Amino acid sequence: MHGFDLLAVLSNPDFARMLWRGALVTLVVAAGSWCLAMSLALVLLSLRLAPVRIGDRLVAAYVSYHRNVPTLVQLMLWYFGIASLLPDAVQYWLNDHGAETIYGILGLGLCQAAYFSEDLRSGLRAVPPGQAEAARALGHGFLGSLRYVLMPQAIRNALPALVNHSVSLFKNSSLTMAIGVSELTHAVKEVENLSFRTFETYLIATIAYLAVSLVIMGVGAVLQWRGQVMGAR
Amino acid sequence: MIGDILTILRDNWLLLLVGQYPNGPLGGFAATLLLSALSIALAFPLSVLIALARLSRNPLLLWPSTVLVYVARGVPLLMLILWVYFMVPLLIGAAVPGFVTMLVTLVLYEGAFLSEVVRGGIVALGRGQMEAARALGQSYPQALLYIILPQALYNVIPSLISQFVSTIKETTLGYVINVPELTFAANQINNQLLTKPFQVFFLLAIIYYAVCWTLTFLAVRLERRIARRRAGPAAAPAPLTVRQLTAEP
Numbered sequence: 001m002h003g004f005d006l007l008a009v010l011s012n013p014d015f016a017r018m019l020w021r022g023a024l025v026t027l028v029v030a031a032g033s034w035c036l037a038m039s040l041a042l043v044l045l046s047l048r049l050a051p052v053r054i055g056d057r058l059v060a061a062y063v064s065y066h067r068n069v070p071t072l073v074q075l076m077l078w079y080f081g082i083a084s085l086l087p088d089a090v091q092y093w094l095n096d097h098g099a100e101t102i103y104g105i106l107g108l109g110l111c112q113a114a115y116f117s118e119d120l121r122s123g124l125r126a127v128p129p130g131q132a133e134a135a136r137a138l139g140h141g142f143l144g145s146l147r148y149v150l151m152p153q154a155i156r157n158a159l160p161a162l163v164n165h166s167v168s169l170f171k172n173s174s175l176t177m178a179i180g181v182s183e184l185t186h187a188v189k190e191v192e193n194l195s196f197r198t199f200e201t202y203l204i205a206t207i208a209y210l211a212v213s214l215v216i217m218g219v220g221a222v223l224q225w226r227g228q229v230m231g232a233r
Numbered sequence: 234m235i236g237d238i239l240t241i242l243r244d245n246w247l248l249l250l251v252g253q254y255p256n257g258p259l260g261g262f263a264a265t266l267l268l269s270a271l272s273i274a275l276a277f278p279l280s281v282l283i284a285l286a287r288l289s290r291n292p293l294l295l296w297p298s299t300v301l302v303y304v305a306r307g308v309p310l311l312m313l314i315l316w317v318y319f320m321v322p323l324l325i326g327a328a329v330p331g332f333v334t335m336l337v338t339l340v341l342y343e344g345a346f347l348s349e350v351v352r353g354g355i356v357a358l359g360r361g362q363m364e365a366a367r368a369l370g371q372s373y374p375q376a377l378l379y380i381i382l383p384q385a386l387y388n389v390i391p392s393l394i395s396q397f398v399s400t401i402k403e404t405t406l407g408y409v410i411n412v413p414e415l416t417f418a419a420n421q422i423n424n425q426l427l428t429k430p431f432q433v434f435f436l437l438a439i440i441y442y443a444v445c446w447t448l449t450f451l452a453v454r455l456e457r458r459i460a461r462r463r464a465g466p467a468a469a470p471a472p473l474t475v476r477q478l479t480a481e482p
Contacts, residue, residue, distance in 0.1 A: 077437075
């Protein structure tokens with residue numbers, strides 16, 4: 001056994017480059033799936049709000065599926081299952097363009113959209129109904145009252161839940177390792193195998209993950225603090 | 234397609250249910266359920282201790298428990314599994330099976346998450362309960378044991394079930410360190426068949442869905458029941474619906 005030495009990992013250019021690229025892939029996967037999840041969540045929310053029963057049911061089924069099936073199983077279903085149903089030409093094209101990462105972003109994003117849309121919906125439910133009536137009485141249309149009156153309040157209500165789920169989305173990006181995405185946890189396993197410095201490698205990755213998570217939580221806290229309205233409930 | 238799934242289920246139901254059990258370690262759905270149940274059962278007492286430490290004014294209790302909670306919230310479960318996988322054999326000087334590795338990780342992780350739930354339950358009670366108990370001459374531990382915890386823990390029962398559902402979903406990560414559980418069994422089947430990946434993983438998703446949906450349903454019903462009981466007979470106004478919000482003026 002050799003003594004504890006963080007620099008033995010960090011000052012080795014190969015190991016440092018592997019960890020750095022892993023961290024970048026983690027950030028790309030997390031940011032990509034966050035954007036996908038948030039835009040899809042807004043679509044799901046408006047489908048739920050639309051006065052058509054069938055949209056409501058479909059979104060409820062979508063949310064129920066994505067919340068009750070483990071994220072890892074969803075990723076496996078995308079990568080091993082749904083991929084195999086695609087035409088060969090599409091499969092080849094995807095394999096040439098980093099299929100793992102694409103399926104990882106897709107799987108994580110679709111899954112998290114269910115959580116985000118539920119957060120926004122409960123945020124919207126917490127807005128007193130008088131607000132909607134007042135907005136309509138002042139002459140706002142359906143979309144206008146959502147955009148200028150209801151959604152700002154709903155997002156403020158939903159912020160803590162949205163931040164928590166953003167953190168868990170970031171953490172879940174490590175699951176894409178199981179379908180072969182070379183993100184940070186994957187890089188950690190490789191560096192550990194090559195350097196035999198398990199403790200140091202894990203410590204670096206853990207600190208990196210923790211730092212980004214704390215930054216997300218911090219940004220959430222700042223937004224919440226800035227969003228406070230004097231005299232609001 | 235549906236025929237394929239039924240055939241897979243008929244040929245492999247034993248593997249999916251108990252893994253290689255009589256001839257090997259317990260696996261499949263039974264292992265998933267056992268692992269989740271044991272994790273929650275062990276994590277719950279731990280979570281109460283962490284919650285009390287987080288509410289204490291003693292820095293020796295407050296700081297370590299706060300760090301533990303933030304590490305569990307900020308580091309991926311997969312990373313924690315790798316830590317336990319590496320550290321536990323070093324600490325006890327012997328190899329441990331993957332099941333135990335997973336159990337230790339989940340107890341720590343879920344203990345930290347549940348402690349936030351328990352802490353919320355305690356804070357939600359309000360100061361008056363503790364003040365009244367102390368005014369009646371009870372010591373701090375007595376007040377906790379007889380007044381605060383019975384009420385707070387009763388109120389968090391539904392969250393306990395939701396956390397159990399999360400744990401079932403988290404046991405899938407055992408696949409990465411080859412713990413024989415349901416996802417592992419499905420991958421074994423997929424490796425045997427090779428030609429029907431969609432059917433195998435769709436079946437896997439259906440099984441998880443059925444189990445987690447049922448438990449979530451139970452949790453919601455229990456939550457309503459507890460809310461009704463705590464509110465008493467006079468209260469309980471109808472909850473607002475989204476439809477009211479979007480109704481045409």
